[in-house]
Amino acid sequence: xxxxxxxxxxxxxxxxxxxxxxxxxxxxxxxxxxxxxxxxxxxxxxxxxxxxxxxxxxxxxxxxxxxxxxxxxxxxxxxxxxxxxxxxxxxxxxxxxxxxxxxxxxxxxxxxxxxxxxxxxxxxxxxxxxxxxxxxxxxxxxxxxxxxxxxxxxxxxxxxxxxxxxxxxxxxxxxxxxxxxxxxxxxxxxxxxxxxxxxxxxxxxxxxxxxxxxxxxxxxxxxxxxxxxxxxxxxxxxxxxxxxxxxxxxxxxxxxxxxxxxxxxxxxxxxxxxxxxxxxxxxxxxxxxxxxxxxxxxxxxxxxxxxxxxxxxxxxxxxxxxxxxxxxxxxxxxxxxxxxxxxxxxxxxxxxxxxxxxxxxxxxxxxxxxxxxxxxxxxxxxxxxxxxxxxxxxxxxxxxxxxxxxxxxxxxxxxxxxxxxxxxxxxxxxxxxxxxxxxxxxxxxxxxxxxxxxxxxxxxxxxxxxxxxxxxxxxxxxxxxxxxxxxxxxxxxxxxxxxxxxxxxxxxxxxxx
Numbered sequence: 001x002x003x004x005x006x007x008x009x010x011x012x013x014x015x016x017x018x019x020x021x022x023x024x025x026x027x028x029x030x031x032x033x034x035x036x037x038x039x040x041x042x043x044x045x046x047x048x049x050x051x052x053x054x055x056x057x058x059x060x061x062x063x064x065x066x067x068x069x070x071x072x073x074x075x076x077x078x079x080x081x082x083x084x085x086x087x088x089x090x091x092x093x094x095x096x097x098x099x100x101x102x103x104x105x106x107x108x109x110x111x112x113x114x115x116x117x118x119x120x121x122x123x124x125x126x127x128x129x130x131x132x133x134x135x136x137x138x139x140x141x142x143x144x145x146x147x148x149x150x151x152x153x154x155x156x157x158x159x160x161x162x163x164x165x166x167x168x169x170x171x172x173x174x175x176x177x178x179x180x181x182x183x184x185x186x187x188x189x190x191x192x193x194x195x196x197x198x199x200x201x202x203x204x205x206x207x208x209x210x211x212x213x214x215x216x217x218x219x220x221x222x223x224x225x226x227x228x229x230x231x232x233x234x235x236x237x238x239x240x241x242x243x244x245x246x247x248x249x250x251x252x253x254x255x256x257x258x259x260x261x262x263x264x265x266x267x268x269x270x271x272x273x274x275x276x277x278x279x280x281x282x283x284x285x286x287x288x289x290x291x292x293x294x295x296x297x298x299x300x301x302x303x304x305x306x307x308x309x310x311x312x313x314x315x316x317x318x319x320x321x322x323x324x325x326x327x328x329x330x331x332x333x334x335x336x337x338x339x340x341x342x343x344x345x346x347x348x349x350x351x352x353x354x355x356x357x358x359x360x361x362x363x364x365x366x367x368x369x370x371x372x373x374x375x376x377x378x379x380x381x382x383x384x385x386x387x388x389x390x391x392x393x394x395x396x397x398x399x400x401x402x403x404x405x406x407x408x409x410x411x412x413x414x415x416x417x418x419x420x421x422x423x424x425x426x427x428x429x430x431x432x433x434x435x436x437x438x439x440x441x442x443x444x445x446x447x448x449x450x451x452x453x454x455x456x457x458x459x460x461x462x463x464x465x466x467x468x469x470x471x472x473x474x475x476x477x478x479x480x481x482x483x484x485x486x487x488x489x490x491x492x493x494x495x496x497x498x499x500x501x502x503x504x505x506x507x508x509x510x511x512x513x
């Protein structure tokens with residue numbers, strides 16, 4: 001029990017520092033340090049802060065949310081409220097305000113009942129937009145919690161907009177605005193039973209008492225969409241499962257000696273224990289008695305009582321660490337397409353050269369995902385280098401062009417670094433730089449399908465390239481993309497002293513693990 005609560009406390013500390021570089025220039029993030037949160041139990045919607053984002057005004061999906069904030073008529077109708085919304089985003093780390101919001105930065109979540117934090121409101125009579133420090137338990141909401149939109153920028157900074165009222169909300173997770181006090185406290189629990197004396201006794205009977213203490217926690221569900229309710233809404237990407245375990249068991253028997261005209265007594269075991277309780281833990285004690293006298297192994301004159309007590313730990317629900325993320329470490333990509341290469345030019349007016357058109361190209365790469373914007377890895381490509389000339393090689397037909405194959409294919413083995421712009425899901429743009437060594441294969445010359453005896457004698461050489469890409473990831477694992485760039489080859493040959501450029505254009509798939 002103590003180890004589990006220690007881990008919960010450690011999680012709280014990590015969550016408190018999960019946004020070290022997030023701007024918090026709004027009163028939304030300034031918690032009341034000296035007061036206690038007011039219990040907010042009325043219905044939401046009496047003082048809408050951003051009415052154009054309310055569910056009653058047609059905003060029930062992420063697409064409708066984005067459409068509402070980009071509608072010029074909405075911006076004109078709610079000029080005061082929309083200006084405050086745009087300023088709040090800029091003060092929260094969204095550099096371009098509402099223009100930074102897109103489908104990837106918007107999630108439909110639930111805020112657990114009983115969460116403490118700042119809740120926004122708008123008073124039109126005083127033209128005042130401000131925030132109250134509350135314990136959030138509004139009436140009329142789903143049993144899963146308070147439905148909200150979670151707005152997250154590229155750095156992971158976030159805030160909530162509640163569905164029902166369109167008001168901003170931010171939970172107090174123990175960061176810079178933490179209420180004074182320790183993370184965890186020790187609670188002494190003592191349960192005692194006084195001796196009961198009675199002088200008139202019915203026939204003798206035994207009383208069996210069983211006490212069970214359980215701990216219940218909420219953990220993210222493994223499958224996407226599991227445990228969804230309330231019209232498909234879920235907390236995080238995949239909802240949550242409740243996991244309970246038995247942490248203490250007490251079983252005792254009290255004897256009623258009666259049937260004789262004498263005084264009898266009932267004794268009960270005393271229980272004393274210490275529990276570590278954190279600020280976001282919820283300790284509920286229920287006295288549940290169940291009489292079971294129908295079992296065949298029980299004496300009919302005996303009484304059986306079972307008492308169950310469950311402590312629900314809500315630390316696993318609040319905060320960004322509860323969200324399933326794209327914590328993948330490696331990426332494999334496989335691409336294929338066409339490549340165009342440059343053509344050497346001769347100084348002689350009697351000898352000519354020309355392109356042989358596009359050729360097939362392929363590439364396999366594996367990279368380590370260092371962080372959200374940088375990857376490093378190794379890749380191998382297969383690129384065909386060829387051109388045509390009318391040089392009179394031995395065995396060639398005069399007046400025709402020869403096909404010069406400098407690499408069929410040439411295989412560059414390279415190390416590369418790739419910078420990524422964009423989130424882990426949705427659209428990404430990439431810039432990659434690579435360098436390595438290229439190996440030519442099957443270099444030869446043919447004329448009208450006949451292989452000539454002249455050997456180009458192409459040697460291996462250094463190679464380097466630059467690549468631009470546009471990717472789209474459907475999930476944390478799978479994505480597709482297109483790339484285009486240039487590849488420099490310094491391979492020397494016996495025909496002409498030249499270095500060529502290849503320009504591959506390819507498309508393929510991506511897999512993370």
